[in-house]
Amino acid sequence: MDMQGTRQLAITQQLAWDALNDPEVLKKCLAGCDRFEPTGDDTYNVGMAVKVGPVSAKFSGKVTISEMTPPSGYRLAFEGQGGVAGFGKGSSAVTLTPNDAGCELGYTVSAQVGGKIAQLGQRLIDGAAKSMADDFFKRFDNEMQLRHAPPPADAEADAAVAPAEGGEAATDEGAKPGLWARLRGKS
Template sequence: MDMTGQRTLKATQQQAWEALNDPEILKACIPGCKKFEATGDNAYAVAAGIKIGPVAATFNGNVQLTDIVAPTSYKLNFDAQGGVAGFGKGESSVELKPLPEGCELNYTVHSTVGGKIAQLGQRLIDGVAKNMAEDFFKRFEAALEERYPPAETPADSGAAAPSPTPASASGMPTWVWAAGAVAVAVVIWLISR
């Protein structure tokens, strides 16, 4: 299965990169996310509960990040196991491009799945994948707006606009956000064979 997508965000490229670096934001935005943890250099463990028709399971996945170019892009490899529900593996890439009033997030996913989940009807799988992706982006856009609310310009308010707190203050590298996108890719990939 191959999938591509694009989303325009109302945040700067740097703000999107920093928000996607925050593990708490990612865990809250990824549908069904139960775990989001670093396991080594550029490696993460992710667990997400998924229900598609009669099949429900927790998928445990591993993600390895490569070709990280902060704050622009990365590539990743992932695999996940859902017990009798199925398994999957694949690769993805994510890119952020600055726009005059925000940024554009582009992604590609190439994956394969097997097991019970692969036996479900393609229409059902596609519908759930689209709903989960839309749910993630709605949550993420709300988190971005909460974290970086539209500010008055310094000329309007008479004061300098506050600068956002860098995500690196949490002690995590600035590209950790990629793992969150990976988790979404894993979830979408698992349900959209």
């Protein structure tokens, strides 16, 4: 299986690089991943549940990063065993190119699968791989928005002291008055 694509990211090249090298971010963004642990220089043990068509399995494996050129990209190799469901192994190249909107992430993946998963047929495998990639990028975009999105334009106005019902500033244990009024539904 071979796959390639690009995604526009609304964050800087450096922020994308940092996130793509953070095991916790990767664990959150890979659906079914319950383990993404460093084991040495640029090597990680990974555990994740994968479902391809009617075949579900818990895969254990490792990811090794190489040819790093911070913050522009790297290559990685992966391999995993899913018991009787089969195995997966392959490599990927990731590039980050800055642009006016943030940066563009480019990727290529070359992978092989074996066992029961391989018996499902190439179209089903390719569809599952594309779905996993789309899900990763959706989760990655959401995580980056949570971590790096600028505050809403009206956040400063809400933080200012605003009179609550009756003309007095409402507070609760040091909460910002604008927020407190909004939480009470009286803004």
